[in-house]
Amino acid sequence: MSLGRLSVSSVLRYGGRLLSTSSTPQAKVAVLGAAGGIGQPMALLLKQSPLVSQLVLYDVVNTAGVAADISHIETPAQVSSFEGPDQLNEALTGCDVVLIPAGVPRKPGMTRDDLFNTNATIVLKLSQAAAKACPNAMLGIISNPVNSTVPIASEVYKKAGVYDPCRIFGVSTLDVVRANTFIAEAKGLDVSATNVPVIGGHSGVTILPLLSQVTPSVSFTDDEVSSLTTRIQEAGTEVVKAKAGAGSATLSMAYAGARFAFSLLRGMKGESVVECAYVASNVTEAAYFATPLQLGPRGLEKNLGMGTLSNFEQQKLAEAMPELLGNIEKGVKFANEN
Numbered sequence: 001m002s003l004g005r006l007s008v009s010s011v012l013r014y015g016g017r018l019l020s021t022s023s024t025p026q027a028k029v030a031v032l033g034a035a036g037g038i039g040q041p042m043a044l045l046l047k048q049s050p051l052v053s054q055l056v057l058y059d060v061v062n063t064a065g066v067a068a069d070i071s072h073i074e075t076p077a078q079v080s081s082f083e084g085p086d087q088l089n090e091a092l093t094g095c096d097v098v099l100i101p102a103g104v105p106r107k108p109g110m111t112r113d114d115l116f117n118t119n120a121t122i123v124l125k126l127s128q129a130a131a132k133a134c135p136n137a138m139l140g141i142i143s144n145p146v147n148s149t150v151p152i153a154s155e156v157y158k159k160a161g162v163y164d165p166c167r168i169f170g171v172s173t174l175d176v177v178r179a180n181t182f183i184a185e186a187k188g189l190d191v192s193a194t195n196v197p198v199i200g201g202h203s204g205v206t207i208l209p210l211l212s213q214v215t216p217s218v219s220f221t222d223d224e225v226s227s228l229t230t231r232i233q234e235a236g237t238e239v240v241k242a243k244a245g246a247g248s249a250t251l252s253m254a255y256a257g258a259r260f261a262f263s264l265l266r267g268m269k270g271e272s273v274v275e276c277a278y279v280a281s282n283v284t285e286a287a288y289f290a291t292p293l294q295l296g297p298r299g300l301e302k303n304l305g306m307g308t309l310s311n312f313e314q315q316k317l318a319e320a321m322p323e324l325l326g327n328i329e330k331g332v333k334f335a336n337e338n
């Protein structure tokens with residue numbers, strides 16, 4: 001079993017190019033919101049991967065330029081471009097993985113929940129289209145508020161009669177990526193060998209890094225646990241403040257989204273890969289909850305649960321639950337009223 005990392009370990013350099021050394025599956029991957037701050041660099045990373053044979057770029061504006069640009073890269077993935085709702089069904093037909101970074105980002109002073117009014121409708125419409133055109137595809141939802149947009153997509157799939165909870169994921173990989181970075185920096189660890197499980201949801205207090213379960217095993221003072229937990233929970237806001245009105249994390253999110261997509265694709269071709277993601281869950285009282293998941297050919301193969309929590313983590317989980325339950329209820333209600 002391996003932890004998903006974005007690496008070129010399975011590729012060989014030949015004449016400066018990247019070639020696959022293993023049998024390459026024919027995976028068709030779509031990015032909805034492909035012309036955006038996340039969509040463009042994530043599409044770039046996907047185009048470089050031997051795991052992707054067809055790269056579908058969809059947005060409501062500016063797709064043609066992004067697709068023309070990316071299509072000149074000397075890798076095998078074939079790029080196609082679709083723009084506007086009239087072309088959405090064609091874009092999604094035959095897709096194996098659909099990544100959704102469509103929607104507005106935060107500005108300073110906003111919470112992720114403040115994006116609900118705009119992004120809920122966008123995710124509703126895109127998931128309705130995916131449920132129709134490629135019901136068996138794996139769905140990776142990046143659009144915020146993830147705590148609510150995943151329940152929205154799930155309700156849409158239920159209404160369409162095609163719901164499979166093992167195929168719908170809220171992409172919380174960026175929380176793990178940040179936690180790995182911050183903990184490795186704080187403790188002088190090799191970041192490429194550091195793994196911090198992050199459970200719960202993807203907003204403020206609902207993001208719960210499990211510092212008691214860090215690999216390699218490492219000890220923290222109480223003050224370190226408290227300050228590092230807060231830094232990981234507030235890392236998105238740190239970027240929003242630094243960008244000062246120009247949006248939220250895009251480059252680190254593109255990395256995290258590509259890492260998650262590659263883990264899904266490796267799982268689909270039979271490798272046993274573990275990633276944390278926000279999925280339908282019965283691990284806690286919350287109907288959706290992020291935990292480490294074993295990925296496989298059918299998507300979520302096994303929910304690995306949250307293990308034994310420290311007293312601090314138990315207290316933080318209790319603090320997170322009201323917000324998480326409220327976000328989930330809001331998403332479910334919206335989907336059922338629209």
Ligand code: NAD
Binds near residue numbers: 101146175
């Ligand atoms: P952006 O504004 O740069 O890009 C969004 C793109 O979505 C734009 O190109 C826009 O045209 C497109 N879009 C809007 N409506 C659409 C529709 N109906 N169909 C297809 N495309 C549509 O924003 P961004 O910085 O790329 O962020 C996108 C979303 O990702 C935001 O909601 C943000 O909060 C979220 N986000 C999530 C995480 C995470 O960890 N899950 C991390 C960072 C950002």
Ligand code: LMR
Binds near residue numbers: 106144240249
């Ligand atoms: C993040 O964690 O960076 C994203 O959810 C974007 C945001 O609004 O913080």
